Amino acid sequence: MEEKRKYPRSEINEPAYVSSGGSVMSCTVRNISPEGAAIDVENAAFVPARFRLVMASDSSVRECRVVWIQRNRIGLTFVAVP
Structure with a gap:
């Protein structure tokens, strides 16, 4: 499969x-x-199409939009706030 991302993703395991x-x-x-991330959740059915991702380590907040869902993993893109 061809890589379509502009930036490579860094593998992390952070709450x-x-x-x-x-x-x-x-x-x-x-x-x-x-530009985005992949997250694991307990139940992807409860994740809305748009949401805020809050990192536990530093409380940074990013506006997100769901791009794809595979079982409990969700691919998301970061959305610029107007």
Whole structure:
């Protein structure tokens, strides 16, 4: 399969949170780049199409949009805030 990403992803294993509409769900960030990431969640059905990803290590927040879902892994792109 041809790589379509502009930036290579760095493999990590860091706790984070999916935050949307007042609800928060824990997740694990598996890889990340300046443009997006892949996260593992307990149940992908509860993750909205757009949400905030909050990294547990430094509380940094990124606006995200879901690009793909494979079982409990979600690929996402970071969205610029207007």
